[in-house]
Each structure stands twice: as structure tokens, then as C-alpha cells.
Amino acid sequence: MRYFLTLAYKGSNYAGWQRQPNAPSVQETLETALSTILRQTAPLTGCGRTDAGVHARYYVAHLDIEGGLPDTFLIGLNSLLPQDIAVFSIREMPADAHARYDAFERRYEYRITLRKNPFETETAWFYPQGRRLQLDDLQTVAALLQQYEAFFPFCKTHSGVEHYTCSNLKARWEFDEAAQQLVFHISANRFLRGMVRLIVGACIQVGQGQLSLEDLRTALEKQTALKKTSAFPPRAWHSRT
Numbered sequence: 001m002r003y004f005l006t007l008a009y010k011g012s013n014y015a016g017w018q019r020q021p022n023a024p025s026v027q028e029t030l031e032t033a034l035s036t037i038l039r040q041t042a043p044l045t046g047c048g049r050t051d052a053g054v055h056a057r058y059y060v061a062h063l064d065i066e067g068g069l070p071d072t073f074l075i076g077l078n079s080l081l082p083q084d085i086a087v088f089s090i091r092e093m094p095a096d097a098h099a100r101y102d103a104f105e106r107r108y109e110y111r112i113t114l115r116k117n118p119f120e121t122e123t124a125w126f127y128p129q130g131r132r133l134q135l136d137d138l139q140t141v142a143a144l145l146q147q148y149e150a151f152f153p154f155c156k157t158h159s160g161v162e163h164y165t166c167s168n169l170k171a172r173w174e175f176d177e178a179a180q181q182l183v184f185h186i187s188a189n190r191f192l193r194g195m196v197r198l199i200v201g202a203c204i205q206v207g208q209g210q211l212s213l214e215d216l217r218t219a220l221e222k223q224t225a226l227k228k229t230s231a232f233p234p235r236a237w238h239s240r241t
Contacts, residue, residue, distance in 0.1 A: 001068070002093045005030075005044075005061050010084040011234070012122045015052045017059075023052075026085060030061070033080040037073065038065055047099045048106055051194065053234035055123065062099040105168070107187040110200050110232075115180040125233050130182055133207040135175055138182070141203045142171040144217060152223040153216075154199050155192035164223065166190050173203070201230030 007030075015023035019031075027044055034042035047060040069090065070076070077087055111124035114131050145151075152164040169188040176183055184200055205211035211228070219226050 001066070002062055002064050002095050002097060003069070003090050004093045004097065004099060005063070005087055006089045007056075007059050007061065007085065007087045009056050009059065009086070010122065011050060011052070011054045011056070013082075013084060016054065017046050017048070017050045017056075026050075026056075027061075029082065029085060030087075033077055034063065036080055037076050040065060045099050047103045048190075049193075051197075051234050060099045060103070062093065062097065105187055105189060106191060107185070108191070108196050109186075110184040110196060112182040112184075112200075113180060114182070124181060130204075133182065133204065135173055135182075137207040138173040138184075138203050140213060141199075141206050141216065142173055142184075142186075144213065144220070145169060145171050145199065148220045150223055151192060151195060151220070153219040153226050153229075154195045154202070156194035156198075161192060164192060166192065166195070171199070197232050197234060198229055200232050202226070204232070205230060 009026050011026065013024065014026050014029070017026045019025050019028045027046060031042055031044055034044070042063050042065060044061045044063050050056060050059075074087060074090060081087070111120075112127050112130050113120055113124040114128055116126055116128075117124070120126075146169055149167050149169070150164045151166055151169075155161065155164055166188040167190075169186070171184070171186040174183050174185070175181070184196075184203070186196060186199065202211060202216060205228070206213055206216065211226070215226070218224075
């Protein structure tokens with residue numbers, strides 16, 4: 001029987017979602033807890049990969065197991081999981097339902113805090129120089145991105161992808177005055193490895209005058225690498241799929 005799990009995790013202590021040979025991952029932690037409570041192997045298929053240190057507010061994964069689930073399954077599973085992973089629900093699905101291939105949109109947000117806050121050290125990037133950035137400049141870059149569907153300039157090297165297309169991309173910046181945070185929202189059908197952090201870096205580089213909008217446009221038109229890129233810390237990156 002195939003089941004879909006919805007969950008959330010804080011990624012600070014993990015090398016991303018996917019299993020790694022020499023580092024803890026969210027997938028491995030969940031599979032270990034599932035195997036314990038179900039008394040059978042329980043390999044998970046996630047809706048996508050997240051990088052090391054990235055958090056997920058809403059994440060979907062599926063698993064195939066023999067037999068049904070006890071009424072106390074969720075309580076038991078969450079009691080075995082660490083505090084930074086929580087499973088919200090589990091439901092039976094058709095055998096051909098797929099957590100990864102049936103996902104039609106993935107959404108992320110990146111938070112830059114302009115005010116030091118000890119309670120946000122793992123969920124927002126403290127960057128006081130951000131006060132010099134103009135929201136209109138950031139929005140200009142976001143608007144430019146939405147004119148393209150291929151994003152080679154924003155993919156980490158040696159990613160092993162077959163193509164660099166990300167369709168139906170939408171992006172915008174906003175300023176959360178109460179929290180004193182710049183928040184970047186971006187969604188698409190898929191994302192390349194390291195893409196969101198590299199885009200945030202390009203937005204800030206343009207805002208600081210370190211990268212011209214024309215150079216960025218040329219790189220997107222010709223699908224060539226930028227001369228200088230900046231990938232900002234992952235801890236402020238939140239995913240919702």
C-alpha cells in the first residue's frame with residue numbers, strides 16, 4: 001500500500017533531505033524511525049531535494065509498506081523522531097501516486113533580517129548592510145527572471161542535470177516591516193542545485209552595484225556563467241512543495 005506523508009523539518013542539523021554516505025539526512029532519520037515502528041524496511045521517496053541547512057515548512061514523501069497502520073501510528077512515529085522533524089499526517093494513496101512526479105509547483109522563501117534577533121539565527125540571515133538595498137532594485141531583478149525559462153547561470157557546477165529549464169517561474173521581494181526582514185518569494189515547477197541562493201546573491205549584487213542588470217540579462221540570454229556569483233547562507237531558505 002502506498003502512503004503520502006506530510007511533514008516539516010528544520011534543516012540545520014542535516015546535510016539536506018537525501019541520504020548521504022557520511023552525513024545525517026532527513027530521509028535517513030525518517031526511514032530509521034519508520035523501520036522501527038513498522039518493523040519492516042520503509043524507503044521514502046521525497047517530493048524533491050533540499051540542500052544542507054535548508055528548512056521545509058511543508059514537505060511530501062511517499063512510502064510503500066505491507067499491511068495497514070495502527071491508530072497510534074503518528075503519535076508513535078513523532079515520539080521516535082527528533083524535535084526538528086515533525087510528521088503532520090499520513091494518508092493512503094493510489095499505487096501510481098508519486099510524491100516527486102505529481103508535484104506541479106515548488107515554492108521557496110529566503111529571509112534577510114536587518115535587525116539582530118537571537119531567536120532567528122537559524123531561520124533568517126542577519127545582514128545589516130541590507131538597509132542600503134532598494135526594494136525596487138531587487139524587484140527589477142525578480143521581474144527579469146520571469147522572462148526566462150532556462151537558468152544555467154544559477155546552477156552549481158557538476159550538478160549532473162540534463163537541462164536547465166524551470167518553467168512557470170514567479171519571483172518577488174517584499175519588506176516585512178514588523179519583522180524588519182527582506183523576504184524573497186520564488187516558485188517554479190522545479191529548481192536547479194543551489195539555484196535559489198545564487199539568485200538571491202545576484203539580486204543583492206545588482207542592488208549593491210556589483211553586478212549590472214545588463215550583464216545579468218546577457219548571461220540569461222546566452223545561458224553563460226556570470227563572472228562572479230555569491231551564494232548566501234542556506235539557513236534562511238524555507239521550502240514549501
